[in-house]
Amino acid sequence: MAKLPPRLALRAGDSHSPTPVEWLARMGLWIKRDDLSSELYGGNKVRKLEFLLKAARSAGRSRLVTVGAAGSHQVVATAIFGAREGFTVDAVLVPQPSAPHALLNLRVSLAHGLRPHPCPAWSLAPAYLAPHLIGDAYFIPLGGSNVTGSLGFVLAARELAAQVRAGKLPEPQVVVVAMGSGGTAAGLAVGFEEAGLRTRVLGVAVSPPTSVLRHLSRRLAQKTATAIGLSVAAALRAAQRIDVEGGWMGRGYGHASDEGTQAAADAAREGVTLDVTYTAKAFACALACARREAPGAVLYWHTLSTAPLGPLLLNANASDEIPAPLARLFR
Numbered sequence: 001m002a003k004l005p006p007r008l009a010l011r012a013g014d015s016h017s018p019t020p021v022e023w024l025a026r027m028g029l030w031i032k033r034d035d036l037s038s039e040l041y042g043g044n045k046v047r048k049l050e051f052l053l054k055a056a057r058s059a060g061r062s063r064l065v066t067v068g069a070a071g072s073h074q075v076v077a078t079a080i081f082g083a084r085e086g087f088t089v090d091a092v093l094v095p096q097p098s099a100p101h102a103l104l105n106l107r108v109s110l111a112h113g114l115r116p117h118p119c120p121a122w123s124l125a126p127a128y129l130a131p132h133l134i135g136d137a138y139f140i141p142l143g144g145s146n147v148t149g150s151l152g153f154v155l156a157a158r159e160l161a162a163q164v165r166a167g168k169l170p171e172p173q174v175v176v177v178a179m180g181s182g183g184t185a186a187g188l189a190v191g192f193e194e195a196g197l198r199t200r201v202l203g204v205a206v207s208p209p210t211s212v213l214r215h216l217s218r219r220l221a222q223k224t225a226t227a228i229g230l231s232v233a234a235a236l237r238a239a240q241r242i243d244v245e246g247g248w249m250g251r252g253y254g255h256a257s258d259e260g261t262q263a264a265a266d267a268a269r270e271g272v273t274l275d276v277t278y279t280a281k282a283f284a285c286a287l288a289c290a291r292r293e294a295p296g297a298v299l300y301w302h303t304l305s306t307a308p309l310g311p312l313l314l315n316a317n318a319s320d321e322i323p324a325p326l327a328r329l330f331r
């Protein structure tokens, strides 16, 4: 195995490391419970932040600067773990459809001292970011998806490979995962290539255009594979493991889809909580794949934190009110 750069052990002390794999018999698919990746705030972001925050600290930076939708999981995770590790966190926030979950994310971010910079449109985000990317800033891109962030999922793929070797589950033919910025899928594809699994990665796009996302996630996989020292051929094979499904996003980012709503209700009966924006759509796709494939061939990788947000509000002396310029971001 390649030696990865150092990381902060943000999940240290958690009871779920490695995160469990479970067989959902009624649905005929496996689930990787990364919702339990941290007792403080789980899901996929904490795995990326372990490497990103360590890189920021090693570079001597004290301020994290990121960008995302107003209720983004990436922003809330950066606010929570950034504050815990002593960083100041700035975020350029862009509009998204209003949903209680998204509003709660923003309240938790603010409760952890996030310095928000509302921006009226995605196309203006680079201009809004520029003044903050000076001095002691460490930039964390959209979704935490660069080579450094993706290393978290190279490690996660090794974790799954060890669970396969230990007989906890059969080698999946395909891992289905929600895709926003592509770093989760990219890291998994690289880790599966490195571990010698045949497992493919199917990203379920939550916003268009699908072809761009396919290109970006494959390119990130290639760059990540090269960064950890895989051969050119292996890096190409890692990239080719990724495919992207564009048929599950409904009306687009942050809007509920009919299939997602149904999938969320089905998942709730199995004790699995899904969100409207990412995981309901990915789970709907995973269910459809499981119906097509041989029993046990599909693993759904759960990327949403289900750690309760309430304590994160109360502990941090939070206000119920979202200031008007931020409230206007929810449309």
Ligand SMILES: Cc1ncc(COP(=O)(O)O)c(C=O)c1O
Pocket (backbone or CB within 6 Å): 043, 044, 072, 073, 074, 142, 143, 145, 178, 179, 180, 181, 182, 183, 184, 185, 278, 279, 303, 304, 305
């Ligand atoms: C719950 C959830 N699942 C999946 C994703 C997508 O991960 P990625 O941006 O690495 O494609 C995100 C990204 O924000 C997310 O919040």
